[in-house]
Amino acid sequence: MxxxxxxxxxxxxxxxxxxxxxxxxxxxxxxxxxxxxxxxxxxxxxxxxxxxxxxxxxxxxxxxxxxxxxxxxxxLKHSELKSQFIALSLSKKLGSLEIKNIEEKTKTIDFLINEFEKKSxxxxxxxxxxxxxxxxxxxxxxxxxxxxxxxxxxxxxxxxxxxxxxxxxxxxxxxxxxxxxxxxxxxxxxxxxxxxxxxxxxxxxxxxxxxxxx
CATH class of the missing domain: 1.20.120 (Four Helix Bundle (Hemerythrin (Met), subunit A))
Structure with missing residues (x-):
């Protein structure tokens, strides 16, 4: 643009x-x-x-x-944004994660929590x-x-x-x-x-x- x-x-x-x-x-x-x-x-x-x-x-x-x-x-911080903007910000990182079992799901949740206060x-x-x-x-x-x-x-x-x-x-x-x-x-x-x-x-x-x- x-x-x-x-x-x-x-x-x-x-x-x-x-x-x-x-x-x-x-x-x-x-x-x-x-x-x-x-x-x-x-x-x-x-x-x-x-x-x-x-x-x-x-x-x-x-x-x-x-x-x-x-x-x-x-x-803005992820915690300040609507969900769709968070998804756009983290989509590349989320796409690289493998979520197959409860351990991987737990790691994903930890990842999201850790990212929440970071800038988008x-x-x-x-x-x-x-x-x-x-x-x-x-x-x-x-x-x-x-x-x-x-x-x-x-x-x-x-x-x-x-x-x-x-x-x-x-x-x-x-x-x-x-x-x-x-x-x-x-x-x-x-x-x-x-x-x-x-x-x-x-x-x-x-x-x-x-x-x-x-």
Missing amino acids: AKKVYTFDQLSKTIGEDYAWRRKELKLVNDLVSNNPSPKQNAALRFAIPILYAHWEGFAKKSTEIYLEFVAKKF NILTTNVIQTKSNLRYDIFREIIFIIGLDETKFINYKGLIDDLVDSRNNIAHGEFLKVDFNTYQIIFNEIQELMDLLKTEIENSALLEEFKKSV
């Missing part, structure tokens, strides 16, 4: 800049879609869907990576994976990794999955007639979703929700 994100202001600025250029480009694309039925409208609707998906996937990946880096750069070293590289098909179950994994509340996003499940299916059909050369009114709904709701994700990340950073509840 080119920019280093250490403070809330840096996080908000970096996410805001990424959000802004995507919103601007999406508006330009949307302006090319005429509301008058015609072959030109059909073509515009078909190319608009993959671009809409690309910006949604891109923003979801970029913004959550920025937040993960923000948390990592705090270098949270992994950030290749942690956020959209798998080029950002269905809701994958998005759900991502927001779990960074500790966001899934209930804020569950109502968008159908939208997210439908957008992936439509993008895939068009990208694979299949004919998919896109209804203008349906497209407008998807266009508006995806921007609502991007806005919600941005807000939830910023709120989580500001309120330090990455910390373990006392």
